[in-house]
Amino acid sequence: MKSIHRNLLTLLAAASLAACSSVPLDNAAPVETRTGAAVVPGGGSGANAGGTGAGAATSQTRVAPVDVTARNAEAMSNLPRTVYFDFDSYVVKDEYRPVIEANAKALTSNRKAHVTVEGNTDQRGSSEYNLALGQRRAESVVKALTLLGAEPSQLEAVSFGKERPAVQGDSEESWARNRRAELARR
Amino acid sequence: MALFPPSLSQIHFSRRAACSALLSVAAVPAWAQFRVEISGVGATQLPIAITTFRDEDRSNQSPSAIIRADLERSGVFRIVEARGSLDETSQPAMSDWRARAADALVAGSVSRLADGRFDLRFKLWDVVKGIELGGQSSAVEAPELRLAAHRIADYIYEKLTGEKGVFSTRIAYVTRSGNRHTLRVADADGENGQVALNSGQPIISPAWSPNGKELAYVSFEKQKASVFVHTVATGERRAIADFRGSNSAPAWAPDGQRLAVTLSRDGGSQLFTIDRTGDSPRRLVTSPGIDTEAEYTADGRYLYFTSDRGGSPQIYRMPAAGGPAERVTFGGAYNISPTVSPDGRTLAYIARSGNAFRLSLLDLATPGAQPSTITETSDDEHPSFAPNGRLLIYATRVQGRSVLMTTTLDGKIKARLPSSTADLREPVWGPYGR
Numbered sequence: 001m002k003s004i005h006r007n008l009l010t011l012l013a014a015a016s017l018a019a020c021s022s023v024p025l026d027n028a029a030p031v032e033t034r035t036g037a038a039v040v041p042g043g044g045s046g047a048n049a050g051g052t053g054a055g056a057a058t059s060q061t062r063v064a065p066v067d068v069t070a071r072n073a074e075a076m077s078n079l080p081r082t083v084y085f086d087f088d089s090y091v092v093k094d095e096y097r098p099v100i101e102a103n104a105k106a107l108t109s110n111r112k113a114h115v116t117v118e119g120n121t122d123q124r125g126s127s128e129y130n131l132a133l134g135q136r137r138a139e140s141v142v143k144a145l146t147l148l149g150a151e152p153s154q155l156e157a158v159s160f161g162k163e164r165p166a167v168q169g170d171s172e173e174s175w176a177r178n179r180r181a182e183l184a185r186r
Numbered sequence: 187m188a189l190f191p192p193s194l195s196q197i198h199f200s201r202r203a204a205c206s207a208l209l210s211v212a213a214v215p216a217w218a219q220f221r222v223e224i225s226g227v228g229a230t231q232l233p234i235a236i237t238t239f240r241d242e243d244r245s246n247q248s249p250s251a252i253i254r255a256d257l258e259r260s261g262v263f264r265i266v267e268a269r270g271s272l273d274e275t276s277q278p279a280m281s282d283w284r285a286r287a288a289d290a291l292v293a294g295s296v297s298r299l300a301d302g303r304f305d306l307r308f309k310l311w312d313v314v315k316g317i318e319l320g321g322q323s324s325a326v327e328a329p330e331l332r333l334a335a336h337r338i339a340d341y342i343y344e345k346l347t348g349e350k351g352v353f354s355t356r357i358a359y360v361t362r363s364g365n366r367h368t369l370r371v372a373d374a375d376g377e378n379g380q381v382a383l384n385s386g387q388p389i390i391s392p393a394w395s396p397n398g399k400e401l402a403y404v405s406f407e408k409q410k411a412s413v414f415v416h417t418v419a420t421g422e423r424r425a426i427a428d429f430r431g432s433n434s435a436p437a438w439a440p441d442g443q444r445l446a447v448t449l450s451r452d453g454g455s456q457l458f459t460i461d462r463t464g465d466s467p468r469r470l471v472t473s474p475g476i477d478t479e480a481e482y483t484a485d486g487r488y489l490y491f492t493s494d495r496g497g498s499p500q501i502y503r504m505p506a507a508g509g510p511a512e513r514v515t516f517g518g519a520y521n522i523s524p525t526v527s528p529d530g531r532t533l534a535y536i537a538r539s540g541n542a543f544r545l546s547l548l549d550l551a552t553p554g555a556q557p558s559t560i561t562e563t564s565d566d567e568h569p570s571f572a573p574n575g576r577l578l579i580y581a582t583r584v585q586g587r588s589v590l591m592t593t594t595l596d597g598k599i600k601a602r603l604p605s606s607t608a609d610l611r612e613p614v615w616g617p618y619g620r
Contacts, residue, residue: 088498088520124543126523126536126567127390127612128435129492129499131404131411132448132455132476135432139453157450158410159432163388170586 079103081183083141084176087122090136092144100141103183104148111151117141118182119159120166122175127161134159134181141181219376220592220601222258231261232346235268235288235313240295245304246328249296249335256339256353256375259592260576261599263346274309280316288313290346294321294338296331303327306334310342319345332378352572356616357579358382358392358401359590363608369403371418374572374615376590376603382418393436393445394616395462402426402436402445413447415462426464437480437489439506446470446480446489457491470508481525482506490514490524490533501535515548517557523568526550527575532595534569534578545569545580547595560597570614579613 081103083096092100107113119134119141138157146152165178234257239250257263266286272278272293283291294308309321322341326334336354343351353374361368367389372379383389387406394401401416411434413427427433431450438445444459449467457470457477471477473495480491486506493502493511498519504511515521520538527534530550537546537557542564549555565583572578572592579592584602588609593600603610 088494124541124565125520125538126479126492128448128479129476129522131390131432131434132450132478135450135455136476139450157431159450160388160406161390161411163390163406 079106079183083137083181083183085137085179085181087175087179088133090119090133090140092140099183100144101148104145104150107145107150107154108148111154114154114156114186115145115150116156116158116184116186117145118164118184119157119161120164120178120180120182121162122178123162123165124175125162127163131159131161131163134161137179137181141183219255220259220590220603222255222599222601231264232290233264233266233288234290234292234342234346235266235283235286236292237268237270237272237294239293239306239308240271240273242296244298245296245331247331247335249294249306249308249331249338250292252332252335252375253292253339253342256336256351257342259375259599259601260343260351260353261594261596262343262576274307274321278311280311280313283311283313290319290342292338292342299325304331306331306338308338310345332373336373336375349576350574350618352574352577352615352618355573355618356398357613358394358616359581359613360389360392360611361605361608362388362588362611368608369401369416371401371616382416382421383423390612391435392612392614393438394614395438396440396442396617398617398619402438404434404436413445415445424464426462427460427467429467435478435480437482439482440484440486446482448478448480457489471504471511479523483526483530484528485530490526492522492524501533514550515557521546525569525571527571528573529575532575534571536566536569543567545578545582545593558597560593560595561591561600563591568612568614572615573618577615579615581611581613 079102080099083092083099103115107115117138119136119138121130121134135157138159142155142157145155166180167174167177236250236254242248242250254265258265266288273295274293276293278291291311291313292308294306297305299305303325305323305325307321307323310319311317312319324334333354339353340351355374356371357374358369358371361370365386367385367387368381369383369389369392370379371382382401385405385407390404392401392403399418401418403414403416404411405414411432412425413433413436414423415426416423427447427449429449429451433447433449435448436445442462444461447458447460448455449458455476455478456473457480458467459470460467473493475494477491477493480489482489488503489506490501490503492499496513499522500513501515501521501524502511503514514533515535518537518539521535523536525534533548533550535546536543537559543566544559544564545561545566546557546559548557561582563582563584567581569578569580577592577594579590581588581590588611589605590603590610590613591600
């Protein structure tokens with residue numbers, strides 16, 4: 001018994017050493033830990049997020065697929081959440097006023113709601129200038145939302161620059177679809 | 187002249203570096219070294235013959251081929267075909283080499299020592315004058331043979347041009363393959379690539395610390411842009427700028443104690459300095475729009491940066507402690523990504539013309555000088571000077587793939603680092619002193 005314990009301890013020590021020895025981040029998908037909602041389909045606070053039956057989960061052959069690549073929280077909402085921009089511009093065009101209004105209304109009616117506005121650009125130009133441009137796009141949307149009553153504390157502007165294109169391609173059509181700010185509930 | 191002058195003691199290698207290199211061997215990339223692919227008119231190229239080193243086939247490297255490729259990529263040399271069996275003890279018939287139109291000649295040897303190391307020796311001759319210019323010997327472990335060959339190329343370059351070579355320096359860059367983002371460090375010829383960081387989120391803007399031991403970069407691992415400082419030899423890393431909003435564009439001050447960064451924590455994208463520890467962020471300037479991509483001049487007196495304060499992105503310059511900024515670029519409506527040569531005379535940047543984004547140079551020492559574009563590609567990005575200022579490395583797109591290129595400042599000699607498996611981005615050339 002004693003030796004089993006000792007072996008276990010050795011194993012644990014080895015495991016923790018192994019965990020420390022390499023540069024982190026080796027695994028791709030980061031698991032968002034800010035809310036529990038993303039982990040179990042149908043769990044968390046969202047009503048429409050899943051609905052797969054917990055009743056059938058007793059079978060040992062059943063595997064419930066979990067997908068954290070999409071922002072599950074957004075599935076709760078049918079609000080439009082994308083604003084598109086012109087080349088090298090961070091002006092929110094008038095045609096996106098309905099997007100701003102609908103989201104501002106949702107934020108003013110629920111002061112606990114929080115939205116991260118993620119700015120994005122097309123692939124042309126430098127990573128850094130595009131990061132700054134995406135940041136300005138996100139901030140333009142944040143400003144428009146606060147002008148319609150949302151609290152600054154409900155909002156954060158971040159940017160992914162050119163790093164997360166919505167579509168691939170070298171045409172003006174794909175570039176236009178990548179010049180955008182997305183409103184993400186977190 | 188002594189065959190192996192005292193300066194050979196400069197050539198010694200750290201055992202620790204060798205160990206860390208061995209540890210990283212698992213991460214051998216699927217691409218080879220930079221290949222020269224465009225040869226311009228080289229009126230000033232010096233013709234040099236480098237014979238195959240005696241017994242180099244007994245090692246796992248070919249020092250003479252490494253030296254030839256280094257010198258050719260520099261744009262300063264033209265390689266003259268060199269047959270015949272010479273080594274550093276030979277007395278070559280200079281008239282023969284003059285007849286082959288070689289101005290300089292290199293011969294050498296590789297021999298195995300009793301302790302398993304390799305003894306790498308060479309000699310350099312001035313064929314025109316018919317004299318020896320020097321030679322060296324170094325005993326190295328097998329994994330250090332490439333570096334030893336790069337040092338020989340540096341020696342030859344400096345003897346014949348009077349300037350330091352950059353062949354033994356390192357580069358850093360980022361590869362992207364699907365959702366996999368990897369920060370890599372490689373020899374200046376693209377070989378010996380090693381992984382510094384793997385991530386499922388983008389990595390951009392690597393920047394070498396002045397001593398070449400640390401890399402600052404931007405990682406999106408927290409679902410937003412944060413600036414990290416990472417010790418290359420140990421993998422130790424820390425976030426030094428992780429404020430609300432985006433944190434990006436790190437640039438080391440020449441003293442290595444502070445960095446310029448772009449922060450959006452107070453709104454906008456604005457320039458700050460921050461200690462290398464992440465302490466004492468200090469705003470440099472207040473601008474109504476975007477200020478980013480700061481770069482210190484080598485003397486530490488100025489910052490060049492990109493700003494859209496005039497309505498379109500242009501390059502500006504201001505004192506490193508902040509103060510009035512002056513506009514530097516005027517031609518065209520989109521000029522970004524400034525970097526200044528170590529001597530402060532040449533600005534390299536990316537200029538947009540129509541739908542083309544091209545590497546351009548501006549002579550800062552000549553008032554009223556016009557910029558010149560030195561590539562034919564249309565998606566150039568992220569130029570970075572070699573520490574001797576004679577070459578630039580940059581990223582561009584060729585056949586839908588992001589590749590790394592080096593070029594001479596006249597644009598005539600370019601070399602491409604090919605990759606069949608990943609996009610190569612964000613290159614940055616490391617300092618001397620390895």
